[in-house]
Amino acid sequence: SGGSGESSAEETSAETETAAASVLSCPESQGGTGEDPGAKGDPAAVPASTGTTDAPLKIGTLLPTTGSLAYLGPPEIAGTNLAVEEINAAGGVLGKDIEIVHRDSGDTTTDIATQSVNDLLSQGVSAIVGAASSGVSKTVIGNITGAGVIQFSPANTSPDFTTWDDNGLYWRTAPSDLLQGRILGNYIMSCGAQTVGMIVLNDAYGTGLQSNVKTSVESAGGQVVAEEMFNEGDSQFSSQVDSVVAAKPDAIVVISFDQAKSIVPLLTAKGVDASQLFFVDGNTSDYSKDLDAGTLEGAQGTIPGTFASENFKESLLGVDPALKDWSYAGESYDAVTLLALASEAAGSTDGKAIAAQLESVSGEGEKCYDFAGCVTILRGGGDIDYDGYSGPITFDANGDPTEAFIGIYQYDADNVPQPSRSEAGKL
Amino acid sequence: MLAAVAAMFAALLLSAPAASATTATPDASPSATSPDSGADYPDRISGVIKNEGTPLEGVKITANGNGYEGEAVTGANGSWSIGVPQQGAYEVELDESTLPEGVALAEGQQNPRTVTFANTTNITTLFLLGEGIVLQEESFGSLLLERAVAGLSFGLLLALSAVGLSLIFGTTGLTNFAHGEMVTLGAILAFAFASLGMPLWVALPLAVLGGAAFGYVQDAGIWKPLRRRGTGLVPMMIVSIGLAVAVRYTVLFFFGGGTQQLPGSQSPILELGPVSIPRNTLVSLIVSLAVILVVALLLLRTRIGKATRAVADNPALAAASGIDVDRVIRLVWVIGGALAAMGGILWAYYRPGVSFNMGQQILLLIFAGVTLGGLGTVFGALVGSVLVGLFVEISTLWLEADLKYVGALVIMILVLLVRPQGLLGRRERIG
Amino acid sequence: MDDTRPIAQGEIGPGCAKRDPILVAENVTRTYGGINAVDVEHVEIPRHKITALIGPNGAGKTTLFNLLTGFDTPQSGAWQFEGKDLAGVSAYKVARLGMVRTFQLTKVMGKLTVLENMRLGATAQPGESLRRALLPPLWRQREKEITEQADVLLAKFKLDTKRSDYAASLSGGQRKLLEMARALMVRPKLVMLDEPMAGVNPALTQSLLDHIKNLKAEGMTVLFVEHDMHMVRHIADWVVVMAEGKVVAEGPPSEVMKDQAVIDAYLGAHHDVDLADSEGFEKLEAELEQDAESSVGTEPAVQSAGASARRHDERKDQA
């Protein structure tokens, strides 16, 4: 991947000399590949658990397999499955293999989530990993946390959950939009843009990012000259694209999920240079099959978390060979691993007891990077600090991660995002 | 904890040279952009100095705070960057004497200014020169023209699907909520055939044929048996909802939830006088119009066309006139399926993109078009859909973009207030 | 109540004034595209009488009914019912005022039983207001009365056996009967019947005529459109003839039916001829053919009908 990163760097610098003044000049790519956060433990060398449990730890998932976010489901589910595999290979939690039950979250139009939650709760799960969409999470958070079960989202980024009245049972591995938005906005300005246009998905995710990008653009002295919203379920974006292009901004941020696949061709057809385009985690994905080669070359995007390592990708493919995307796979993996560790630390599979341990297994203590490694330390009486695929993960009392890396990616000539640089931030 | 972050970051940086060993401009030298101080510090204050879009080289910036002073001079691309030892508040100043002749800071730009940073490793501040940020405005006329063209294309595309819907409604009385899925299927089939390696000129007609076949199978498998049993229109409508759900999720099952592109989905923009229009859109505009006119003429002029209207009016009497009602309805489903599939393909090029719910997403607009024009009339479907398309696009001149369908829907309601039978529909005689 | 005073005031003729009109229409016009469906200068309908409105097909009789009862709006015109101006008044208000019409193409509430159809016609049912509907004691009594009234009418109209069947299961003639019986449930001041007996069995028609005459005795005014001249002759006190939207003749039935213009345009010279008697048949035939000679060539067409029918047979025989 380093090889293609190189060519894109050349391209952009070449264009800086020749192309029109509006073309941006971003800080040099630092390249980089995803690295495992640290050495994995040896599952064979894990000592036996000191605690026991009557019922094995049972975790439910509430991830989208239908509805408009259906494409986000597979990597997330694979992430959780991979974690479960690894945990059980290391002997499970409290002496028993853990169980995982998958249910569909649908999207907010189908209201399938409530039903799935009822089903999961009736099966006695201790924690539910999900939902992906902040909107869905809001409709079920009362139900889940009201039943004394942990809700652990790998992908909710809405700031609202920070202050939600959740009995301390809502947690998430995805950083709130605050950080990604700030870093992206600032990064765009550091590329020399003065005016920014945005095409934004009108939902918790989109508007959260949008307002943070806007704040940082404005505080850097730039101006957001066009903001066009579209709704989930909208499917043609010509008016949004046209009016953003009409404002002739130096940079255009596309805050969307899959809709980017329809938005980008409209933008580039209108003569927008790829290097003016910026994406976010919802849409910084591989477009090699969707767009003509070179279309996105030089465009950039941010994804929270460190770059997905080759190792991790391979392991995920082992779980689900059909995977194409990696979005939130790390966050999902980390969610399950953290739950298992906290359960082990609590010596219990009760939701509230697990929740009480989440903060401590994520921060302050001896670094460890997977279940086998961490649980070895834990059973040896040590204090652990789990760092996962999604970042260093240290929870605050609200259940939010307090620090995170935001990876910046740059598209190569094949329309594949390549790691460009990484910025750390605290919340 | 902080140390841990730093360590992580260091690890990343360390891995970087390995990856970029062959890079022409080694990233270890930020001096490629500008020579500055504090290159080793991870926390940086930076910016780009441009005058009317041209980067300025050699402008000097200083940062002062927390007992540290750093300075930088802009590079060839106008960018500057000062590393600082820790986050916090710094006073940043642009040395105006280093600006070229005749260039000054824009009005209202503070200099020096206080830049505060917390929690992120980089902070940017811009010094705007000259007139600062100038907002770009297009004239209302050209905006209107642009939206009208977009609306016309969108409307014609809706019309193609709407004609199929209207035909089926007109002949069988069925409000077919599965029509969206028939639209989707056209695009999905086109995608499937194309990804089997067929050239487009084979894949697209095959997809239309597939749509026709779907219409045929639907009628043979569901609607005809239901008619036989004398099932009422409302239960049939619910059946169509069930069918829509089943088909939609079957497509999801095989196709997945993501968006895919058909070959040739990115098309250049053609400039025709004052109008600029993507090539694909222009082609689809012409195809829609031609197909609709042909269908309309067939219905008005041919025997079988008249038979469809006769069946619509009174199936029993149609049978008593020697019309094979089932055959006529079958034909209508086949044509409706083909038109929907064609609409789906054009829709996939217009958006652009193929997804499992693409038809469902425009179903309401299709219905609105059909209704506005007058249910069951082909020209009504055409006129109504074009109006819906135009209103969707033109209303964005005043409405927020996320309300763009509202404009069209309100107009439809208002028109029906004046003409309850739709624009081209006919009022029934009482008594 | 045998009122033998003359109906018209002054000279009898199209649009003449009546001694005691219940309905007066002035300059009512309605055009569809190019067709003048209704163009009535002046017409008055006498109170407490039975008036027949006759005229060729497409003369505008039904359209006039639609206009007068608020189901259609005229291009111009004014009309008063019992002195009240009705132009622009909506259909249900017209009915409330006591002017109730039936439809030529019957309208029955298919998925309501025949009895419910009848009950729906009744007026002054307090339970029809939303507020009182929830308190059955307020409307039970009235419901009982209504049902009795309905049962009497149903028996008269020979629909009693169909009382609790869905109206959708009625035969064509039974629908006509229900339509009329339902209108009578309203107990209107003026009942306007649009071809009430078309499709009704003649024996039954005959027995209903007395009922209609009784209505007059009860103080109702009847205006009806009918093509059955026996019926017109039998019960009408007054006949109004329309043609091409205009009132062309008026008068007592015996007079009007002797009017040559009416005979030419509407009745035909031989409508009383017995076709069973072959002489009569030929008379009529000759007459009609003579009429038709002026219009499109009937003769060759008839021949061709015969010819092609024979061809048809041959075709079948070959098959």
Added chain:
Amino acid sequence: MSAEAFDGDSVVKVTDLVAGYIPGVNILNGCSIEARRGELIGIIGPNGAGKSTLLKAMFGLVKVHSGTVVVRGQDLTGLKANKLVSRGVGFVPQNNNVFPSLTIEENLQMGVYQAPRTFRERFDFVAGVFPELAKRRAQRAGSLSGGERQMVAMGRALMMDPAVLLLDEPSAGLSPVKQDEAFLRVHEINRAGVSVIMVEQNARRCLQICDRAYVLDQGRDAYTGTGRELMKDPKVIQLYLGTLAETA
């Protein structure tokens, strides 16, 4: 025109027909009628007797539970309507007998749906019978007056040129002249070799022109005889014909 005209072979023979709309409720309870070559058959009876049901059952529009319908030697019981049309049977229903959104001309075209080439010729014939239809051929049937619709419905049947014609109250709603005209044309067609079965409430006129007639009551053929016989039968008069026309 009558007795000598038919040679005895039966064109339509309905035997013991039992039919109804709802399972379990029979409207026709074993009804038998017959029309021989070139005969004009009248069917009269009180409202709700099942006359229309009989025609619809013969034409495959109502479910036949038992009994047979034989047309020119072929058993056509329960065949679909359009099949019957191609075997030379034409039908004019009592209600809903035009296509409202089609123009008059298109309505008439539907009459010759299976033989579009004959349209010109047949149209001229129908125009001769009902000149007003030709004059307003472009008007939509839905906007026509009741009588005009009836003319269109009759016209459509006359277009068909069938071997057997089933008419359900063709004269209802027509003005007296038009009624006479209609009866006369039906008679003419019949004389040209078409067997006609006609349901009528204008019973006297019907009995006057028909060769034979059936009186239908409660789903059965109660009386039968030549038109003239029935017209004179006091019981028939009392129960079905009334005396109104006579007193006039």
Added chain:
Amino acid sequence: MDFANILLGAFTEIISPTTAAYALAALGLAVHFGYTGLLNFGQAGFMAVGAYGFAIPILSFNAPLPLALLIALLASAVFAVILGIPTLRLRADYLAIVTIAAAEIIRYVVTTNSMTPVTGSANGLAAFTGSFYALNPIPDGSYSLGPVSMNERDLWIRLVAWTLVALACLLVWMLIRSPWGRVLKGIREDENAVRALGKNVYAYKMQALVIGGLLGSLAGIIFTLPRDAVQPANYGTELTFYLYTALLLGGMSTVLGPVLGSMIFWAILSVTQGLLYGAIESGYITFITTTQAGQIRYILVGVALMLLMIFRPQGILGNKKELSFA
């Protein structure tokens, strides 16, 4: 595969407040469509008006519960009237599309970002049911209703919801068997005939629209209470489709049909899920994964819907005879 658990799941759904909300809304549709013939495809809009009309006053100006309730009902009555003015003159099929459009307009308007402070835009509103649960007289603890156990909060909302359903059924039943109801049915069959008999058809239609709409908005409130959140996306056309499904499953011109239909609808959803996931998790089905099961389940639901309508088009409680006169 644990059949007891699957049945338990189905039973849980049958008594859930969401099912009660569906029942109320479908009952409203029975008034609209089943009895008056108004093909209202905008019931989701009424539900949205109820939900937002309830949540906004509480969140925006701290309205007490009864006031919020009143505002919600008033808002939906006003919506019904505004909707009725242009639409009640329309033919049934036109009305269907216009009401869908109106409901979608409502949804777009509460979704638009320009009204975020009031409506919360696409995120919706949350945390407004405190005053409702504060009224809960049931002491804390765990209660069981048959095999289902629930806490005091769940019991309270179920009690309220199903009591409302019962009251609404009673109300509709009384209205429909009154002469007022007869006029509605007459209008359903032929409004011109009813007009000719001197009834103010427009007013009756409006009354029916308002009553059904009020039931819809009550349903909207019940729907939000257990979630403590309103989400605009919940109120899309799909919801109306499902309501119609429930209505027709039960029988459209019946009072108990909509209630039964909602129960069946949710039981089908739950059982298909239970069977499918059960079969996969216990290894009976190996060729699909649980990821795909969510999709298969919907395919099954769609097919089940079709089959039900094909084999019992009049609904469970409906009268087959009515259908033979379409």
